[in-house]
Amino acid sequence: DTEVTQTPKHLVMGMTNKKSLKCEQHMGHRAMYWYKQKAKKPPELMFVYSYEKLSINESVPSRFSPECPNSSLLNLHLHALQPEDSALYLCASSPGLRGDTQYFGPGTRLTVL
């Protein structure tokens, strides 16, 4: 299994809603990432987990809350989002943090009304 899977594929939520994005990989990778991508822009790193511990937070607002329940799963909890948070949210994984290439999931298209 060489895939990174993400659910849901599409999500529409109101500014007062609480929702979660899920990411899963079964490649035995020990580093997992969340990226945000706006239309016609490159992906921007949000969070990095290494061995299930938060390693990097790129100054992301607290309305985004990551969680890594185990080495295969990565969640992104969303609360009180703004319309400008609408974007494609990508999950990626790599064998480790140092010198390893990242493999991406298909993304969740999020729309905040």
Added chain:
Amino acid sequence: GQQLNQSPQSMFIQEGEDVSMNCTSSSIFNTWLWYKQDPGEGPVLLIALYKAGELTSNGRLTAQFGITRKDSFLNISASIPSDVGIYFCAGHRTSGTYKYIFGTGTRLKVLA
């Protein structure tokens, strides 16, 4: 945040033509990568480069890691319609502050 500069920004080419694009940075990277992204999908890894001067091929794709470690190049030979998409370079630095930064992207359109 920091971005890598890619050129050209977009290009229209005829099927069968060769394509070249490049990526430049003001800082050094340990690894250069090239991804292709289709609309609404995640980036798919095409080629990874690990050493300065390295030249690596993947089918019709050839990429090079620049000698200065501040740039990389991607060539696509004999383009076909399914080459349409956005190509992103990415630079990975493992010394000091962790960095995995994407280029601004090259949008490729192939005319049959």
